[in-house]
Amino acid sequence: MSEALPPTALTEARRPVALTFIRQSLPPQRDAALASLSAILVVLAFPNFEFWWLAWIGLAPLLFAVATTSRKRVAFVLGLIWGTIFFYGTCWWLTYPMIHYGGVSAWLAYPLLLLPVVFVSVFPALACVCLLLVIKRFGTLAIFAAPVMWVAFDWLRGVVTGLDWNALGYSQAFHLLTIQPARWGGVYAVGFLVLFSNAAVTFAILGQRKSKVFISVAVLAAIGGYLLYSRLQITNRDFVARAVAVSVQPNVPMDLGGDVVQMNALLDRHLLLSKAELDKQETKPPFYPLTRLVIWPESPMNFSYSRDPHLQKTIANFAQTNHASVLLNSLEPAPNGGSYNSAILVNEQGQKVAQYDKIRLMPFGEYVPLPRWLPGSGSVRGIVGEFTPGSSYTLMPLGALRAGVFICIEAAHSEVARSFTNEGADVLINISNDGYLGPTAVMRQHLSNAVFRAVENDRDLIRVTNSGISAYISANGAVSDTTPAFQEAVRSWTISKFGSGSTFYSRHGDVFAYGCALISLGFISATFMTRSQYRER
Numbered sequence: 001m002s003e004a005l006p007p008t009a010l011t012e013a014r015r016p017v018a019l020t021f022i023r024q025s026l027p028p029q030r031d032a033a034l035a036s037l038s039a040i041l042v043v044l045a046f047p048n049f050e051f052w053w054l055a056w057i058g059l060a061p062l063l064f065a066v067a068t069t070s071r072k073r074v075a076f077v078l079g080l081i082w083g084t085i086f087f088y089g090t091c092w093w094l095t096y097p098m099i100h101y102g103g104v105s106a107w108l109a110y111p112l113l114l115l116p117v118v119f120v121s122v123f124p125a126l127a128c129v130c131l132l133l134v135i136k137r138f139g140t141l142a143i144f145a146a147p148v149m150w151v152a153f154d155w156l157r158g159v160v161t162g163l164d165w166n167a168l169g170y171s172q173a174f175h176l177l178t179i180q181p182a183r184w185g186g187v188y189a190v191g192f193l194v195l196f197s198n199a200a201v202t203f204a205i206l207g208q209r210k211s212k213v214f215i216s217v218a219v220l221a222a223i224g225g226y227l228l229y230s231r232l233q234i235t236n237r238d239f240v241a242r243a244v245a246v247s248v249q250p251n252v253p254m255d256l257g258g259d260v261v262q263m264n265a266l267l268d269r270h271l272l273l274s275k276a277e278l279d280k281q282e283t284k285p286p287f288y289p290l291t292r293l294v295i296w297p298e299s300p301m302n303f304s305y306s307r308d309p310h311l312q313k314t315i316a317n318f319a320q321t322n323h324a325s326v327l328l329n330s331l332e333p334a335p336n337g338g339s340y341n342s343a344i345l346v347n348e349q350g351q352k353v354a355q356y357d358k359i360r361l362m363p364f365g366e367y368v369p370l371p372r373w374l375p376g377s378g379s380v381r382g383i384v385g386e387f388t389p390g391s392s393y394t395l396m397p398l399g400a401l402r403a404g405v406f407i408c409i410e411a412a413h414s415e416v417a418r419s420f421t422n423e424g425a426d427v428l429i430n431i432s433n434d435g436y437l438g439p440t441a442v443m444r445q446h447l448s449n450a451v452f453r454a455v456e457n458d459r460d461l462i463r464v465t466n467s468g469i470s471a472y473i474s475a476n477g478a479v480s481d482t483t484p485a486f487q488e489a490v491r492s493w494t495i496s497k498f499g500s501g502s503t504f505y506s507r508h509g510d511v512f513a514y515g516c517a518l519i520s521l522g523f524i525s526a527t528f529m530t531r532s533q534y535r536e537r
Helices: 006-014 017-025 029-045 052-060 060-067 072-100 106-138 140-161 169-171 184-204 210-232 262-280 309-322 377-384 408-412 412-422 442-457 504-508 511-526
Strands: 241-249 291-295 327-335 339-346 353-358 396-398 401-407 427-432 461-465 471-473 489-497
Touching: 006 339, 006 471, 029 052, 029 072, 029 169, 052 060, 052 184, 052 408, 060 072, 060 106, 060 140, 060 184, 072 291, 072 408, 072 442, 106 511, 140 184, 140 489, 169 184, 169 442, 184 210, 184 291, 184 442, 184 504, 184 511, 241 262, 241 461, 262 291, 262 377, 262 489, 291 412, 309 327, 309 339, 339 396, 339 401, 353 396, 353 401, 401 408, 401 412, 401 489, 408 412, 408 427, 408 442, 412 427, 427 442, 427 489, 442 461, 442 471
Parallel strands: 241 291, 291 327, 401 427, 427 461
Antiparallel strands: 241 489, 327 339, 339 353, 396 401, 461 471
8 A cells, every 4th residue: 555645745845836836825924024124214315305324225135035045936035025025116107197197096096006116116126036046056145246236137128117216226326435436337227236235244143253243344355445436536636617497496386287378378488487596597696608508397387399480589589689599398289290398499589500319219208119009009109199209319509518408207317418518518408397297206206316317417407397306416416496396486507618528428328337237147057057955846
């Protein structure tokens, strides 16, 4: 007779394979709690909580949980837990337009957000799996591979999704000491250093030997020393040319209708706010002639300069009377009946002299990234509309200066500001409208994107918004003269040209992230070259 199976084995044999797989994939309660705690700590490091320093230790609980597990699928779930909590906790504002403008019930909008959140969470989950493989192959010292792998998968997230919103480095946007490495490696270099700190803390916890603590302390000291060195490299520069920029924040409501009277009243608001500030400038030093520029933000008013003779005449008269150029957002005609989301520059003589057509469009806001044969895609396009992307980085002439103007979400795409810089931009200008996302954390998160674009390219950056937050950002990342949210506001800034130098990042882009991806691939390949002494149970 065959030997009877023990009760536990008999239970396993009767259990469906899928349920067994799920059960074996679930992490222990301790590890799940560590991953959840880690995500919460990192959420608190981002706007609007602003506990930026938590990012330097907040990932340690997750790294510890991954390093002490033995199953790849458990590591994947730990990363998925972390990513779901983190991305939901920092991007919950995506539900705002669904609820307030799309007519979607809050009871439905918040669960729906889980779908894209879980999708992007796959990338930190894969990073956790790869980290576990390397640790199992090379030992606990391989925890220092975490920064390389995290950067690699954060970069991959941007490649696959088209957006690397809230990459870890953005948590440091408002602190001059910690963001200077962006000059050579962008936001990924800052995130790398943050992960290195977390890896050092985790390495010290993983072992009780003094040598491990010594290594961790040495790593943390090296990080601190490098950050201090980067900060000391910032020097004052002599300006070559200057201009005065008047930033207008009109606070146009999001639910604007098409009533002509209302549209004209809002146009008058733009003109009156601009005129009042220009008049003030005439009584302030310096009194020698400077190029004057009025900047209007991206706006829900849908100005259409080329299609509207009245608007053309009004702006021309304003520019000539006030001896100032006007930069405005406009809905411009594109080939085949399409439309561009454009920035138009009208000079002091009232002539249109430059037009930049937005290149990187907002998914599900300015186009629908769905195949035309997919059921329902036509209906979605009918609601959202579909803009035509531009193709060239056109600079705006401002006397002796040249400005690179990018629109709204393009502030989150580092290659846009970098391309303008390489084309010869002396100053960067970001016009945006965040009002449709409400009084949420997105306002400071979007500002943090602009901060990195300034530091990466060593260019002063002016951010002008419809409803906030408008600000002047120095080339070193210092943010000043911010406007309140959802209020009318006007600011005047002197913009300067400091020569034509460029940073390593301007010249080479995300080569640091590419390097991390290649090194990660090498690490992962090495784990398969010889059989690991550990087996997944």
